[in-house]
Amino acid sequence: MDEVKVVVAHSERATLRVGDTFLKVDADQTRIDIEVEAMALAPVPTPRILWREPPVLAIAAVPGKVLGRLGEPSTASPARWAAAGAAIRKLHDGPLPTWPGRAGREPDEWVTALDGECEWLVTNGVLPADLVTRNRQVAEAALRPWTPAFTHGDLQIAHVFGDGDEITGIIDWSEAGRGDALYDLATFTLGHEEHLADVVAGYGDDVDLDVIRAWWSLRSLLAVRWLVEHGFDPFAPGCEVDVLRSRM
Known part of the structure; x- marks a missing residue:
């Protein structure tokens, strides 16, 4: 029997790898339903579904x-980063899902979530008040009307695979749906600002970089508590807290 490797595990879901097969276990079957439907709809390479039980x-x-991975330097070439930008653009220009995704919250919903997290971070002494306040100001630029696109919703660089200068697959589609395209671009480049120009070169020139940076702040502010409570370290070098510090 092949070795069983735990890829990620927390109270909501777990992913195991056995040889060339990934077993995803999710407490919320709605997320699995979305993942299956999104992969069938996406106009980019996705994993092949073997079975579902x-x-x-x-x-x-x-x-x-x-x-690459958040907190680690990426060894991928600029051409591969640009190819990823082109693949993301193809996704965003693809058929529009009928359901909203993680990136599909309206501005007032983000404001409510953001205000609650900022208060928690300061009240509990997790982050300095000036750091939270500055990033809350930066995040404002993301809270604007947007044109719906087919978004992945959790487009971390660890979810995008490549070989040479080609993108060979994008995984983990459970947060996919209609949403703000710039949310995906910000998630993909979070902690890797040095590759933003390469991604935009592949994606196209109609990208508001101030909104990308705003999403970096907003996403990081919202992530810190969840990461801490689920056993991850947002204070690790190059991760969410460093992203927030870079806005000062």
């Missing part, structure tokens, strides 16, 4: 290697 979804590994 709730609460487990089995998918095949995709070829290539991830572009």
